Amino acid sequence: MSETLPRDAAAGAVPDPEFEDDVLVRVDNLVKYFPIKAGGLISRTVGHVQAVDGVSLKVGRGQTIGLVGETGCGKSTLARCIAGLLPATSGTVTFEGKNITNLSRRAMRPYRREIQMIFQDPYGSLNPRRRVGAIIGDPFTIHRTATGNERKRAVQELMERVGLNPEHYNRFPAEFSGGQRQRIGVARALALRPKLIIADEPVSALDVSIQAQVLNLLSDLQDDFGLSYLFIAHDLSVVKHVSDAVLVMYLGRVAEQGPGDLVYATPRHPYSVALLSAAPAADPDSAAARQRVILTGDVPSPINPPSGCRFHPRCPKAQELCSQQEPALESKAGDPQEHRTACHFPVETGENLATAGGRSPR
């Protein structure tokens, strides 16, 4: 169905000869600043919200990359830049060896079929005035891949695949529960058989009991269709469940990245340690034994981020150097090459941050 049209038909995507075959998407040094306008009729830019500031990542074929961080750290902005919904200020997004950064709507069109999104809010992401059949059938209509009865059959197959009753084709979104609505969103994202699905906090709006169902569905679909996921969440236990690699973001920058098990077992960045210690554990015994690192203060304004390491005002290990020099993202403390941390004083294995020196809570 989706193979009928030539995929690289659009001009404008520049091939990259150095692109590795097993990588699906590569993001290099992506920057997204939102200008802040002031003044009425003739507006001028008085500053920038530095939502994403130099993030690089790779998503391998069939892999799941977990993207975690607090609200407002630029996760969703990064996702929208990769999906081509927001123009990037600088940096590149390369999809299967072709630069797809800031393509025009027309040039982006063939890549829309390859990169799809699942949205956070199952209530806001479905048009309340349209029937489910029409919503899931939209991708077919827009890309003219199926019409009439063929489209209806394709939509009903999708509904069945994601665990919805195909008979409910003619219902409105309001007649479904949150979990079912998210399944509708999954079916819509799946319709064009994309290679990459960007899931922007796909389960954070759902009941915990429903979360597992949707997560299992996503992982089944990954096996069946060979999907790659960029999975955004602020719940680390969810990310741990699904991700091959994890990327921890703080205030528009990558704090730490690496294979999931390594980052979870030996987090190096104090921020990662704090995030991990905040994730609730299912076992009350281990929960009681754990050290809790409680961060003080709020996330600083991305309009005027702190100098040096952006985390230093809240970091229990911060020293003079942290406010002056920005740490490079590199492997620390004998970690393997792919586990990298942007920290001058990475946390040692077994170190107890809760009692560490440095700044006391304000």
Next chain:
Amino acid sequence: MSVTELEFQAHSVEAAPAEAIQGRSQWQLTWRRLRHDKMAIASIVVILIVALLAILAPVFASLLGHGPYQAFTSKGLSVDGLPVAPGVNGFPLGTDYVGRDLLVRILYGARISLFVGISTTAMATVLGVAVGLVAGYFGGWIDTVLARFIDAVLAFPIIVLALALAAIYGSSLLIVIAVITFFSWAGISRIVRGQTLSIKEKEYIEAARSLGAGPWRIMFIDILPNLLGPVLVLATLYIPTAIVFEATLSFLGIGIPAPTPSWGIILSEAQQFYQTSWWYVVFPAAALLITTLAFNLLGDGVRDAMDPRTERLFAGSTKRRKRKAAAPAGPDATPPAAAAAGMGG
């Protein structure tokens, strides 16, 4: 609702599970609520009667043997040369100042009023929705230009423009329609623009963009259905405004030219005769009042049906209350469709 209707409803839900699966659209839900609004239903009936009378105006004319322009100088006027009273000499509502049948002229006037009211509202709605959508969706300088233009139109002295146009081109039906349309679309545009501004930030619009939908598809497939509700209410309320507007222009002599039977013209002619011939004023005024009142009440009803949260003072809700009270007493299987229908919208 009568008992038989209740039974019938319960029955149909049991009998047809396939029907229960079919979700009810916004329009079905609105109609279901509107159906129980006595005032709105009465308004619809009145409007339909007025429309039917307007359509059948030539039939009445031929039955009575009185054309709309036919002046009966002998039997249509009294010895003093004044209009004759209702019922005299076979004129059911009397005659006007040259002895024409008032009933026939009022019926023909209904044609003009309905035509002007509906055609101007239709054109103003299409134009207003298009401009509002484009301004709201594209934003930027397009929005700035269009929004200022809307403001300019809304600030324009309408009577002055109508007078000027009538002076230059002479008064005609076309100019009346053009003037009313020109001053009606801006209000609709402003509402549509505001709604579009809020709807375009919704996540489902972003979802449509991520699927590769273009701006026109997003505007007309994704945004438009979400604002048809307020637009419909507004349009229903614009019809009576346009009817009154036409009557006003005609009354002032800058609307439809004189011999044409328009309610405004009849009222204007009647000014000199209200002391001697009450019917000359009362009947065309009543026709105008009843028609515009019916449209206004229907507009209120549609608004209430669209948004069930607003409660109206005189909405005929005694039956609704009775129905609510009767519901738990009925068979324990609550029809799922009815329950879903109550929540949706």
